[in-house]
Amino acid sequence: MTLLKLTRPTGLLASAARLALGLLLALGLAACGAAAVPTYNLTAPANFQAGGGGSGQLLVVAPTALAVLDTDKIVVEPGGGQVTYLSDAQWSDRLPALLQARTIQAFENGSKLRRVARPGDGVNADYQLVTDVRAFGLRITPEGPMAVVELSAKLIGAQSGRILAAEVFKARVPAAGTSGEVVTLALDQATDQVLVALVRWASRRF
Template identity: 45%
Template sequence: MTRTSRKDDRMDRNGASEFSVMRLRRLLSVTALVPALGLGLAACGSKAVNDTFDLTASVSEIATPASARNRQLLVADPSALKALDSEQILVRVSGAEIQYLSQSQWSDRLTRVVQSKLVEAFENTNRLGGVGKPGQGLAIDYQLITDVRAFEISAEGADRGVVEISAKLLNDRNGTVRAQRVFRAEVPSSGTDNAAYVAALDRAFARVTADIVGWTLQSM
């Protein structure tokens, strides 16, 4: 996990929340975003400076069937609900209430970051004939189809990073689904500032990524 700048921001779930300026009033109405009128807002006429965070792709060489070495894998554009698919870092305050971490953002739209890091992780294994994104000219054998179901800081109970991704491995030659599985990881936060929250998310994503990569290579 890397970031380009740093703020000392704190989160207080008991009325002094310093999560972001946007809040979902209803879980099923992702367009009903309204400004939060409490703490954490920049002064009128000023613009807050956001810390920018990235994710890591730490998967290295792993054991895999020899048959995978000549395969080419397309990592398709991940899907996600609108509330997730942005540069904002989501915080789940309760089962039906979410907010966004104040003065913090991802380096790109979340699904783009996830896709790029999955590609990097597969490349780092050195176990495939080729791996890439749509439009990169692969002679595709398989497609990895993913849906980001959760990518959030959970404030219910102990603060923790939660990542859940559904994956399908599609045989591109005949259009059949070779395998499918849901991957999930939860990692406690080591602190109460933005960097600690994002670090927990990064570690959870690293676990999910490692599981997805190993499962995909074994399923080919």
């Protein structure tokens, strides 16, 4: 090992060196003290039948969402109009991107059509599925913690641009507590309910 001999800085140089050293120590301590937040995923529902026998092709557009939901953080509504986030859990991606991926997989798992893609895949689609995330998170209710998922959906003719059908899908699943593990499990179960209903609804229309 080669040792470097350092000369002692003086004056302004010494002050700058002390400041830099202090900043490095502060950053190092902050990095050491910051614990990694556990990351959770949503699963796509499987082993269900959606029906439908048409030949249409569907594009699933990434859902829109307010800024509070357009994140990888997990929303908690303690009441009184307040919104916060779980400190011990996060999603594996931004919620709209995650929901888009799981919606496509749900169509592939439950629909006999399997002609589903996302914008940019080069598919000449007949229909577009446009969704908006109205609610997605843990809500503290008088009955206890509740995982709440609510999506509004519109099926749009790709050529005409007309709304062919519209529906709102909701699910509420009690959570066994407020820890990240149990909250994400309840949200996953609520998402499954919503996606199965959405896929069945849309598949009957193309």
